[in-house]
Amino acid sequence: MSSLNDAKRRAAYKAVDENITSESKIIGIGSGSTVVYVIERILQRGNLANKECIFVPTSFQSRLLIIEGGLNLGDIDQYSEIDVTIDGADEVDENLNAIKGGGACHLREKVVAEAAKKFVIVADYSKKSSTLGEKWKQGVPIEVIPFAYALVIPSLKRLGCENPVLRMAKSKAGPVISDNGNLIVDADFGLIKKPKELLEKIKLLTGVVEVGLFVNMTRMVYFGNEDGKGKQYLFK
Numbered sequence: 553m554s555s556l557n558d559a560k561r562r563a564a565y566k567a568v569d570e571n572i573t574s575e576s577k578i579i580g581i582g583s584g585s586t587v588v589y590v591i592e593r594i595l596q597r598g599n600l601a602n603k604e605c606i607f608v609p610t611s612f613q614s615r616l617l618i619i620e621g622g623l624n625l626g627d628i629d630q631y632s633e634i635d636v637t638i639d640g641a642d643e644v645d646e647n648l649n650a651i652k653g654g655g656a657c658h659l660r661e662k663v664v665a666e667a668a669k670k671f672v673i674v675a676d677y678s679k680k681s682s683t684l685g686e687k688w689k690q691g692v693p694i695e696v697i698p699f700a701y702a703l704v705i706p707s708l709k710r711l712g713c714e715n716p717v718l719r720m721a722k723s724k725a726g727p728v729i730s731d732n733g734n735l736i737v738d739a740d741f742g743l744i745k746k747p748k749e750l751l752e753k754i755k756l757l758t759g760v761v762e763v764g765l766f767v768n769m770t771r772m773v774y775f776g777n778e779d780g781k782g783k784q785y786l787f788k
């Protein structure tokens with residue numbers, strides 16, 4: 553296994569072991585490659601898989617992971633109070649603010665994170681930074697309704713992003729369509745020293761549904777280390 557995957561797995565296992573307890577009944581499941589290991593660990597711990605836990609997905613991908621794992625699937629409209637949500641991230645700064653949405657799932661992820669008493673991030677060492685924008689060079693993912701994207705792009709330029717890019721699909725001619733039927737614009741703002749301010753400004757643009765900046769939401773981050781020895785935890 554690559555050291556990166558190994559690191560993801562270590563972070564995910566530790567986060568499951570320390571945050572999903574016998575008290576946890578409703579559990580939010582994030583999206584992405586690291587979350588695959590979260591489900592793997594939940595399944596290994598048969599007591600979690602078999603008992604009456606309900607798992608609330610954040611995407612088509614995590615819904616499938618829950619179904620294929622034979623876990624109890626719930627929806628956010630049935631379970632709007634979640635005990636703990638565990639999710640990946642594209643970058644996390646030292647204040648535990650994060651960029652998310654590399655897989656275009658950040659709208660539902662934010663809903664399921666906000667619904668949780670405790671929001672926990674799992675990531676490999678390459679995601680750790682001191683200031684957002686240091687590591688994730690693709691820009692802040694912004695979910696936009698299709699009708700408005702041509703207007704949102706110049707507005708993002710006025711906010712300081714030189715070259716906002718409509719995210720294009722890799723195996724289809726045309727744009728990436730989110731699970732909500734929207735488009736994704738990636739907007740590189742360089743180093744983001746004031747993520748809350750930037751989030752507020754982008755969110756005010758008409759047509760923007762959600763921004764992949766998770767500010768003051770994360771309780772804990774588990775980073776899997778490169779050397780394979782330990783894990784590094786950051787707590788708030």
Ligand SMILES: O=C[C@H](O)[C@H](O)[C@H](O)COP(=O)(O)O
Binds near residue numbers: 656
């Ligand atoms: O939209 C996708 C999500 O925000 C993911 O949680 C994020 O991109 C991290 O994914 P991965 O664990 O694959 O790096």
